[in-house]
Each structure stands twice: as C-alpha cells, then as structure tokens.
Amino acid sequence: MSGTNSERELIAEGPAIILVEPQLGENIGMVARAMANFGLAELRLVNPRDGWPSEKARSAASKADHVIDQTRVFQNLEEAIEDLNFVYATTARERYGFKPVRSPVVAATTLREKFRAGEKTGILFGRERWGLTNEEVALADEIVTFPVNPAFASLNIAQAVLLMSYEWMKTGLDDVAATPFQPVEQRPSTKEQVFGLFEHLEEALDARGYFHPPAKKPKMVDNLRAVISRRGFSEQEISVFRGVISSLDRFPRRWPKKTGSAGEAPENGDA
Amino acid sequence: MSGTNSERELIAEGPAIILVEPQLGENIGMVARAMANFGLAELRLVNPRDGWPSEKARSAASKADHVIDQTRVFQNLEEAIEDLNFVYATTARERYGFKPVRSPVVAATTLREKFRAGEKTGILFGRERWGLTNEEVALADEIVTFPVNPAFASLNIAQAVLLMSYEWMKTGLDDVAATPFQPVEQRPSTKEQVFGLFEHLEEALDARGYFHPPAKKPKMVDNLRAVISRRGFSEQEISVFRGVISSLDRFPRRWPKKTGSAGEAPENGDA
Numbered sequence: 049m050s051g052t053n054s055e056r057e058l059i060a061e062g063p064a065i066i067l068v069e070p071q072l073g074e075n076i077g078m079v080a081r082a083m084a085n086f087g088l089a090e091l092r093l094v095n096p097r098d099g100w101p102s103e104k105a106r107s108a109a110s111k112a113d114h115v116i117d118q119t120r121v122f123q124n125l126e127e128a129i130e131d132l133n134f135v136y137a138t139t140a141r142e143r144y145g146f147k148p149v150r151s152p153v154v155a156a157t158t159l160r161e162k163f164r165a166g167e168k169t170g171i172l173f174g175r176e177r178w179g180l181t182n183e184e185v186a187l188a189d190e191i192v193t194f195p196v197n198p199a200f201a202s203l204n205i206a207q208a209v210l211l212m213s214y215e216w217m218k219t220g221l222d223d224v225a226a227t228p229f230q231p232v233e234q235r236p237s238t239k240e241q242v243f244g245l246f247e248h249l250e251e252a253l254d255a256r257g258y259f260h261p262p263a264k265k266p267k268m269v270d271n272l273r274a275v276i277s278r279r280g281f282s283e284q285e286i287s288v289f290r291g292v293i294s295s296l297d298r299f300p301r302r303w304p305k306k307t308g309s310a311g312e313a314p315e316n317g318d319a
Numbered sequence: 320m321s322g323t324n325s326e327r328e329l330i331a332e333g334p335a336i337i338l339v340e341p342q343l344g345e346n347i348g349m350v351a352r353a354m355a356n357f358g359l360a361e362l363r364l365v366n367p368r369d370g371w372p373s374e375k376a377r378s379a380a381s382k383a384d385h386v387i388d389q390t391r392v393f394q395n396l397e398e399a400i401e402d403l404n405f406v407y408a409t410t411a412r413e414r415y416g417f418k419p420v421r422s423p424v425v426a427a428t429t430l431r432e433k434f435r436a437g438e439k440t441g442i443l444f445g446r447e448r449w450g451l452t453n454e455e456v457a458l459a460d461e462i463v464t465f466p467v468n469p470a471f472a473s474l475n476i477a478q479a480v481l482l483m484s485y486e487w488m489k490t491g492l493d494d495v496a497a498t499p500f501q502p503v504e505q506r507p508s509t510k511e512q513v514f515g516l517f518e519h520l521e522e523a524l525d526a527r528g529y530f531h532p533p534a535k536k537p538k539m540v541d542n543l544r545a546v547i548s549r550r551g552f553s554e555q556e557i558s559v560f561r562g563v564i565s566s567l568d569r570f571p572r573r574w575p576k577k578t579g580s581a582g583e584a585p586e587n588g589d590a
Contacts, residue, residue: 058470082478084471110473142500146555149502153495193498195488199329200355202381207353207481214482217466224424227464229413231420284417 059087060114062216063159064170065209066128066135068184071097071176077108077116078206079173084112086213087220091119092128092170125172125184133167134159137180137188138208140201145182148190155192156215171212173205234282241286246273248290252297330358331385333487334430335441336480337399337406339455342368342447348379349477350444351390355383357484358491362390363399363441396443396455404438405430408451408459409479411472416453419461426463427486442483444476505553512557517544519561523568 065083070076070093080091093100100121109116122128129135136155150158159169172188174180185191194203194211203211218224250269259265281289336354341347341364351362364371371392380387393399400406407426408418421429430440443459445451456462465474465482474482489495521530521540530536552560 056469059468081473085467085474085478087468110475112471112473144503146502146505146553149498149500151496151498153489191502193500194485195492195497195499196356197330197358197488198327198499200383202352202383203356204381207356207478210478210481211485214465214485217468218424221466225422226466227420227422228466228469229420229464231417231462232415234417282417 058114059217060089062088062090062163062169063136064090064092064132064168065213066092066094066125066170066172067096067205068094068125068172068180069097069175070205073098073102073104074108075176075204075206076102076119077105077110077112079209080105080109080112080115080119082206082210083213084109084115085210086217088213088216089115089118091115093119093121094125094128095123096121125187129170129172129187131168132170134162134169135172135188136170136190136192137172137185138192138194138212139174139179139185140193140196140203141179143182143185143191145185147185147188150190150192152192152194152211152215155190156212156219158190159216160219171209173208176205234284237281237283237286241283242277242281245276245281245286245289245293248293249276252293255297329385331360333359333361333434333440334407335361335363335403335439336484337363337365337396337441337443338367338476339365339396339443339451340368340446341476344369344373344375345379346447346475346477347373347390348376348381348383348387350480351376351380351383351386353477353481354484355380355386356481357488359484359487360386360389362386364390364392365396365399366394367392396458400441400443400458402439403441405433405440406443406459407441407461407463408443408456409463409465409483410445410450410456411464411467411474412450414453414456414462416456418456418459421461421463423463423465423482423486426461427483427490429461430487431490444479447476505555508552508554508557512554513548513552516547516552516557516560516564519564520547523564526568 065079065088067076067079070079073096076091076093076096083089083091096102098104100119101116106113106116136150136159155171159171162169171192172180172184174184192212194208196203249272253259259268336350336359338347338350341350344367347362347364347367354360354362367373369375371390372387377384377387407421407430426442430442433440442463443451443455445455463483465479467474520543524530530539
C-alpha cells in the first residue's frame with residue numbers, strides 16, 4: 049500500500065496543520081505521512097521539544113518529503129497562525145465555553161468552502177499527553193472533536209490528523225461513493241442470453257434424469273430459473289456458466305471421485 | 320486525548336477486522352487501538368509472523384485490552400472467515416476483476432445494514448509490504464479502497480483500519496454533524512437587549528465627541544449598529560459587551576498608557 053509516483057498528480061493544498069509543542073519526531077513524521085496521503089502539504093510546528101529538522105520525523109514520514117521539507121517552526125502559537133483567516137482547534141475534552149463545536153464532517157466542509165473562497169485556514173493539534181490549553185483553544189474560531197467510543201477515547205495526534213485530512217480529501221470529491229478505480233466493465237445480459245443458459249442447463253440435467261418424478265418437473269424448473277434470474281448475471285458471467293455446464297455435460301472425469309469430498313451436494317436440488 | 324473510562328459505555332460490536340499475515344506486533348497493537356476508538360472489538364489474525372500473544376502488540380494497543388485479550392489466530396484465511404456472511408477486502412491496487420469496488424463510506428453503510436439485519440461481517444487487511452494476494456481478494460464479496468492522493472498513496476494497516484473503523488462508527492450516528500459535547504447553551508438576544516447595547520455605547524461615545532462632525536453622526540451610528548447587528552450576539556454576549564463599555568466609560572486608568580501599543584486603533588472609527 050505504498051509508493052510515491054511522480055507521474056501521477058501530487059495534490060498539495062488546503063488547510064495548514066499546526067502541531068503545538070509536539071514531543072516525538074516519529075509523531076511529526078506520521079503526521080506528515082497522514083497529510084500527504086490526503087493531499088495536505090503545509091505543516092507548522094510550535095516549539096517542537098526535540099528541535100527541527102528531525103531525522104526521526106523524516107524517516108517516519110515514509111517519503112512525504114514535500115511536507116517535511118517545507119515544515120516551518122514558530123516560537124509561539126500566535127505567530128504560527130497570524131497569517132490565517134480561520135482556525136479550528138481539535139480537542140477531545142469538553143471545554144465549557146461558548147465556542148461552536150463541530151464534527152469532522154462539518155469542519156471539513158467549512159474548511160473546503162473557505163478554501164474555495166480564497167481564505168487561509170488551519171487546524172490546531174495539541175501535545176501528545178494533554179492536548180491544547182484553554183488559552184490556545186481561545187485563539188481558534190471553532191472547535192472540532194471526533195465521535196469516539198465513550199469508554200475508549202485514545203486518538204494520538206497522527207491518527208487525529210489522519211482523520212481530519214481524510215475528511216478534507218472527501219470534501220473535494222464530487223461523490224463520496226467515487227473510487228480511484230472500478231471493476232472491469234460488464235455488459236448486462238439480455239433475456240435471450242439468460243434463456244439460453246436455462247435451456248442449456250435444463251437439457252443437460254434432463255438427460256441425466258434430474259427432473260424426477262416427472263410431475264415435479266415444472267416446479268423444479270421454476271426454482272432453478274429463480275435461482276439464476278435473481279442474480280442479474282452479466283453477459284460475461286453467463287458465458288462462464290455455459291462453459292462450466294458444457295464441461296460437466298460433455299467430458300468424462302479424468303480421475304475417480306473421492307468419497308465424502310467437501311463439495312458434494314445432495315443429488316436432487318429441489319429441497 | 321486518552322483514557323479508558325469504565326463508567327462510560329464501552330461500544331464493542333460490528334465487523335471483525337482480519338489481518339492477513341501481519342508482521343509487526345506494534346502494528347497489530349495500533350490496529351487494536353484504532354478499532355477500540357471507534358467501537359470495534361473483534362480482531363482476527365491469519366498467521367502473524369512473530370506469533371501470538373505479543374507484548375509489543377499489547378503495549379502499542381494503549382489499553383485496548385478488551386480487543387487484545389479476545390484476538391483469535393487462524394492458520395489460513397478460509398478458516399478465519401468461515402463463520403462470516405459478508406466480507407470486504409481492502410486494497411490500494413487496481414485488481415482488474417469483476418468484483419464491485421466501494422468507497423469507505425459506501426462500504427461502512429453496507430456493513431451497518433448487514434449488522435442491523437443480523438449478518439456477521441468482516442474486513443480483510445493485507446500484509447504491511449504488499450497487501451492481499453489475488454486469491455485472498457477472491458474470497459471476499461466486494462473490494463473497498465481509499466480516496467488517496469494519486470501521487471502519494473501510503474497508508475499503513477493501522478491507518479487503513481482507523482479509517483474503516485471511523486466510517487463504521489459514523490454510520491451508527493443519527494447525524495454526522497453530531498458531536499460528543501456541545502458549547503454552553505446561549506439564549507438568543509431580544510431586540511430590546513440589542514437596542515440597549517446601541518444606546519449604552521452611543522451615549523458613552525457621544526459624551527467624548529466621537530460623532531464628529533455632527534452632520535456625519537447618523538451615518539456613523541448606522542455603521543456602528545450594522546457592525547453589532549450582523550454578529551447575532553447572544554444575551555450573554557451582550558451582557559459581556561455592556562460590562563466592557565461600563566468599565567471603559569466610568570473608571571479612570573490605573574496606569575499610564577504605553578505609546579505605540581499594539582491594540583491602538585484610529586481615533587475615529589468611521590473609515
């Protein structure tokens with residue numbers, strides 16, 4: 049699941065991610081990797097404990113060098129956000145304030161709207177151990193918090209950045225159901241092709257006395273056709289099935305059947 | 320941002336997470352932590368390279384012991400999913416097959432529907448280095464893939480599990496805009512309270528000759544009232560502002576003003 053690819057589009061835009069007093073270089077690197085996966089590129093650090101640059105961060109970033117190389121360091125949070133127009137603070141703890149509290153989906157939608165309007169935005173993430181101070185939260189416009197398990201709320205900063213980056217990316221898609229690749233296109237079968245499968249199968253079974261007793265044949269045919277019809281097989285799939293039936297129908301076994309094999313079914317399928 | 324809390328509801332239900340031949344105990348632990356954050360609890364391992372149990376996994380799980388303690392190990396993927404009704408395979412690579420490919424949002428919605436209908440489901444995640452084989456993907460019903468940066472697709476298994484767990488959690492919410500806590504409730508102000516603020520402020524300014532020249536006063540009052548009105552201040556906020564105006568209006572400074580201080584504004588606000 050990895051690899052930069054220089055021939056494909058490198059998305060690098062959107063809100064700045066601001067880490068306040070991060071402690072471990074590994075975490076900063078994982079944050080850069082999370083950002084790069086979802087098209088963010090602007091990382092700002094306020095007073096990183098172990099200094100900057102950091103080889104541990106670069107290593108953990110897993111080749112997100114375009115993020116690491118442009119990371120900027122600030123002495124305090126005010127300087128880190130002074131050029132921005134709108135800032136979210138992430139927090140897991142209730143703050144008992146008047147500041148609006150948003151879900152990641154709503155926050156990402158707001159960030160995308162402001163991005164499209166030309167505003168500069170950012171998202172604050174606090175220290176590994178205890179997050180942001182109330183004074184730091186007060187510098188932001190709104191709060192964003194994650195819908196976590198009430199009895200197990202333990203997101204680290206790289207995970208929190210990953211989720212916000214992912215929601216940001218999704219707001220840029222025309223359709224949340226869109227996927228980067230699709231299955232091989234299949235042509236829907238025509239009824240003529242479906243009827244062809246019915247006749248092929250029923251003739252081969254009839255020739256072996258499957259429809260027994262004869263009075264039950266109409267009901268058995270109904271059931272068999274219902275099983276096939278409800279699947280909505282494509283043209284290609286019908287072709288696969290006809291190949292299977294032809295093979296079973298025409299050719300003798302090349303080796304004797306094992307007794308009690310797993311695939312063995314009841315002889316008569318009208319149960 | 321951490322801590323289990325035994326007095327709050329521990330959510331532990333939903334699809335099984337199946338890791339195929341995971342290598343590092345740390346990754347298994349981070350997967351357990353990601354799952355626990357978003358209410359999943361059933362972890363299955365197919366042939367973990369370094370065996371099981373794993374102290375590294377337990378340590379990285381950050382107290383997600385309820386997941387680690389119940390993790391089950393299987394010899395092969397068939398056994399690991401034999402009791403399930405519906406299985407997704409996660410993959411970042413195009414597979415050129417007929418299997419439907421879904422986005423995380425669509426896959427999570429499908430998993431929630433099947434969960435509510437009483438079906439047992441699972442999600443497969445491949446090896447750290449190279450994911451799932453085609454034969455393993457073939458055992459699943461559908462494929463799920465993430466909307467990543469085309470030129471930087473580098474999600475590790477713990478990140479991929481985090482995103483699917485998060486989408487699963489969201490499908491259980493009545494409203495994606497819901498948040499675990501809300502700001503202090505505020506009462507909308509009445510027009511009488513807004514007019515009270517207008518008068519209070521304008522009287523204090525008028526007493527200082529702010530509205531100058533007098534011919535401009537009506538326009539200046541209009542501008543001032545527009546600035547206040549468009550904010551939609553709450554009752555509590557209007558009360559805060561009236562306290563500020565009272566303080567500025569009634570009391571003398573206790574220390575001399577610094578020259579060139581940052582907060583100084585032009586004397587006349589009608590620009």
